[in-house]
Amino acid sequence: MPVREQTASPSPPEPALPTRARAEPAARLTVRPAAGRNRRGPRLPRGVRRAAGPVGLILAWYVAATTGLLPAGVLASPVDVVQQAVELTRTGELPDAIAASGRRAATGFVIGAAVALTLSLTAGLFRLGEDVIDSSMGMFRAIPWVGLIPLFIVWFGIDETPKTALVALGVTYPLYFNIYGGIRSADSQLIEAARMLGLGRIGMIRYVILPSALPGALVGLRYALSTAWLALVFAEQINANAGIGYLMSNAQQYFRTDVIVLCLAVYALLGLLCDFVVRVLSRRLLAWRASFDGDGA
Secondary structure (H helix, E strand, O other), X not given: OOOOOOOOOOOOOOOOOXXXXXXXXXXXXXOOXXXXXXXXXXXXXXXXXXXXXXXXXXXXXXXXXXXXXXXXOOOOOHHHHHXXXXXXXHHOHHHHHXXXXXXXXXXXXXXXXXXXXXXXXXXXXXXXXXXXXXXXXXXXXXXXXXXXXXXXXXXXXXXXXXXXXXXXHHHHHHHHHHHHHHHHOOOHHHHHHHHXXXXXXXXXXXXXXXXXXXXXXXXXXHHHHHHHHHHHHHHOOOOOOOOHHHHHHXXXXXXXXXXXXXXXXXXXXXXXXXXXXXXXXXXXXXXXXXXXXXXXX
């Protein structure tokens, strides 16, 4: 019986794939190191880099004084200033002056901070408070607070009260505007989410609005502390019998540029110390908040 030869039926042709859809080897992602990153040299610590500017200025000042480019009658040399600092510290005049100025600055700061906090919370949290307070603060802010010294003397005399009032006034404005701006710049989406979660007004203020205003409040605190020392320079020119400004006024009468520069350096160091304290406080209080810390080494 003849056996029929069975032929396999041809399989249907595969559909032609588009050119872009054909299987191609996956492209390899190569990451090339940034130029120069593999050749990093030794880097200086940030503390050394921060001190480079002031140290360079002092060296330039010393060179100008020793070479005669800067006469002693115009500005004393750094060596004379340091010697005067040692002498006034030995006699106790400089520590007593720093203590007297510190008391004035601390008292004025506490009063100004209390006033600023009360006004900023009232204006920031309530519309009626904003209508009554914010426009008035903007108007008074345009008045130079140094120009109020004669009026303070008329009101409070020439004792400690006008000095403290001037420092308090200088502290109030930067704190008020930064806290008020921080409250009003709270994220509306966070506020809406807090409402959906059922937070009441007290909870909203405590957990959403005040934490949002904290960065602005710390910025205002830095400005307020620097302004407090600036206001104290002017305040201690009002019939002062103690303090850094008192030493400066006496030195001005005798053309003692070494003492004047020393007093200015003390003001600057006290302001720098206050700024350092606020920086440390900011790192601790704002540890939850991601922030940009600069790029590069």
